[in-house]
Amino acid sequence: MPDSSQKTTPDLPLFRQIVEHIRSQINDGRLNAHSALPSERALAEDHGVSRMTARRALEAIEAEGLAYSEERRGRFVSPRRLTYNVNSMSNFVADAKQQNIDVEVELIESKEVTADTRLAELLTIVEGASIIERTRLFHSNDHTIFFETEFIAPDLCPDLRKHGSDELLTERYGTLGHTADIVVRMGSIKPTDAARLNVTPWQVGIEQEQIVKDRSGKAFCFVRQIWRGELVQFSTQAIENRES
Amino acid sequence: MPDSSQKTTPDLPLFRQIVEHIRSQINDGRLNAHSALPSERALAEDHGVSRMTARRALEAIEAEGLAYSEERRGRFVSPRRLTYNVNSMSNFVADAKQQNIDVEVELIESKEVTADTRLAELLTIVEGASIIERTRLFHSNDHTIFFETEFIAPDLCPDLRKHGSDELLTERYGTLGHTADIVVRMGSIKPTDAARLNVTPWQVGIEQEQIVKDRSGKAFCFVRQIWRGELVQFSTQAIENRES
DNA sequence: ACAAAAATCTGGTATATACCAGTAATTTGC
DNA sequence: GCAAATTACTGGTATATACCAGATTTTTGT
Numbered sequence: 441m442p443d444s445s446q447k448t449t450p451d452l453p454l455f456r457q458i459v460e461h462i463r464s465q466i467n468d469g470r471l472n473a474h475s476a477l478p479s480e481r482a483l484a485e486d487h488g489v490s491r492m493t494a495r496r497a498l499e500a501i502e503a504e505g506l507a508y509s510e511e512r513r514g515r516f517v518s519p520r521r522l523t524y525n526v527n528s529m530s531n532f533v534a535d536a537k538q539q540n541i542d543v544e545v546e547l548i549e550s551k552e553v554t555a556d557t558r559l560a561e562l563l564t565i566v567e568g569a570s571i572i573e574r575t576r577l578f579h580s581n582d583h584t585i586f587f588e589t590e591f592i593a594p595d596l597c598p599d600l601r602k603h604g605s606d607e608l609l610t611e612r613y614g615t616l617g618h619t620a621d622i623v624v625r626m627g628s629i630k631p632t633d634a635a636r637l638n639v640t641p642w643q644v645g646i647e648q649e650q651i652v653k654d655r656s657g658k659a660f661c662f663v664r665q666i667w668r669g670e671l672v673q674f675s676t677q678a679i680e681n682r683e684s
Numbered sequence: 685m686p687d688s689s690q691k692t693t694p695d696l697p698l699f700r701q702i703v704e705h706i707r708s709q710i711n712d713g714r715l716n717a718h719s720a721l722p723s724e725r726a727l728a729e730d731h732g733v734s735r736m737t738a739r740r741a742l743e744a745i746e747a748e749g750l751a752y753s754e755e756r757r758g759r760f761v762s763p764r765r766l767t768y769n770v771n772s773m774s775n776f777v778a779d780a781k782q783q784n785i786d787v788e789v790e791l792i793e794s795k796e797v798t799a800d801t802r803l804a805e806l807l808t809i810v811e812g813a814s815i816i817e818r819t820r821l822f823h824s825n826d827h828t829i830f831f832e833t834e835f836i837a838p839d840l841c842p843d844l845r846k847h848g849s850d851e852l853l854t855e856r857y858g859t860l861g862h863t864a865d866i867v868v869r870m871g872s873i874k875p876t877d878a879a880r881l882n883v884t885p886w887q888v889g890i891e892q893e894q895i896v897k898d899r900s901g902k903a904f905c906f907v908r909q910i911w912r913g914e915l916v917q918f919s920t921q922a923i924e925n926r927e928s
Numbered sequence: 929a930c931a932a933a934a935a936t937c938t939g940g941t942a943t944a945t946a947c948c949a950g951t952a953a954t955t956t957g958c
Numbered sequence: 959g960c961a962a963a964t965t966a967c968t969g970g971t972a973t974a975t976a977c978c979a980g981a982t983t984t985t986t987g988t
Contacts, residue, residue: 454942489943495969505871527923528923529923621919622919644870675865678863725939734972736973754939755981757981
């Protein structure tokens with residue numbers, strides 16, 4: 441005779457039941473953002489299951505974006521998503537401030553490289569031309585939420601070298617761009633990128649590519665962003681089709 | 685002394701090596717879109733590893749979007765991504781045709797429901813008001829790539845009842861909408877939704893929400909789409925900030 | 929020829945165990 | 959008191975095994 445005193449959801453796999461248990465703790469606020477989840481071994485003990493089963497539960501929670509893991513440190517509750525309006529060219533940092541989210545920018549790399557075939561085509565410059573490559577990390581609450589690598593053709597943007605200020609180096613190109621063609625897709629985060637975001641390699645994230653154009657419609661900058669997908673959502677606006 | 689005859693990438697976990705092996709087969713075209721990957725047991729045999737290790741490899745391939753699985757049938761190679769331009773209100777199906785992708789629409793549910801709190805707020809109608817709810821599947825090559833559930837307030841859209849044609853029921857609202865506020869986010873696919881897409885529950889996908897407005901700026905339709913994230917990318921355009 | 933039954937194959941779940949390499953807390957030696 | 963060494967703990971990888979239930983294929987009986 442089955443025990444009806446315990447109200448277990450019927451037909452739900454063990455590890456799913458554990459997921460639901462933890463999910464409710466997160467939703468109730470018993471587990472706050474960035475606080476540690478129980479370890480695999482502790483969770484196994486608590487629920488009387490094997491470590492592998494507990495691990496499957498925690499991996500599922502991660503996959504859902506409810507938590508993130510830091511290798512050999514533990515798993516932690518994800519903070520709430522921030523919204524990124526891709527429709528305006530406004531500074532992302534300023535945008536975040538309006539949402540009362542504190543974002544810090546850290547320039548981690550800045551070098552001059554030569555354009556490969558793809559970049560040359562995108563920016564309509566000759567292959568092998570000089571390109572400024574800059575990589576910035578974007579933090580919120582001491583956690584990296586995404587990074588971007590931008591490639592700017594200096595010839596196409598003469599103001600750039602003059603404004604060698606810290607501000608321009610760390611902040612976005614801002615007012616320089618007029619329009620940008622953007623592509624957003626889901627994809628797994630490769631080890632190099634994962635290290636920058638301090639997340640587990642190969643977990644799913646969001647990749648964004650921008651081709652920034654000046655007032656004349658000429659592309660002068662290519663940006664590639666890698667986001668921790670569970671921490672962001674993108675907003676945009678569709679407008680009625682103009683005549684074909 | 686280590687064996688240098690076999691060129692294994694150093695320090696790469698076993699299951700990652702298997703992933704790379706299969707990845708190369710997919711990229712080379714030895715494995716075509718929708719063709720079956722080796723089963724967990726067969727892969728384990730081939731590489732001389734345990735089934736669990738082979739399984740981890742296949743799960744990783746799935747997580748990367750290189751393949752999808754159908755429960756108790758097998759795993760299959762994902763087709764190439766299609767691009768969805770969220771910036772225009774044009775008919776998605778027509779959009780796909782321009783990319784030479786054949787998309788079929790299947791209306792699977794159509795009913796009249798009452799507005800809950802959230803819907804009432806979004807469409808600025810009273811709670812409990814009548815709402816038309818319709819769910820459509822979008823197929824390409826006999827595979828479901830996404831589905832949408834739309835909620836239309838009939839009072840706000842008097843033309844709707846008249847146009848009870850098959851076309852309007854299966855195709856998009858099309859020219860009715862003027863603008864739409866769109867949000868795109870990553871998230872795990874819940875069992876109900878997974879069943880519609882014929883994918884494994886809880887795998888990561890893309891959720892899109894649209895608030896469709898008419899020429900006067902009044903919201904009259906709410907759309908929720910669930911996408912198989914590995915099969916799509918979203919394109920949009922950013923435009924220079926207008927004066928604040 | 930054809931339908932029903934059986935066997936096989938598939939992915940999904942679950943356990944128990946083992947070892948590794950970093951992280952973090954504790955203990956030790958001075 | 960404090961730095962260094964030790965220990966405990968963490969997630970990551972890997973194996974071997976077992977059973978389930980649906981999907982598919984093969985065999986069987988008529």
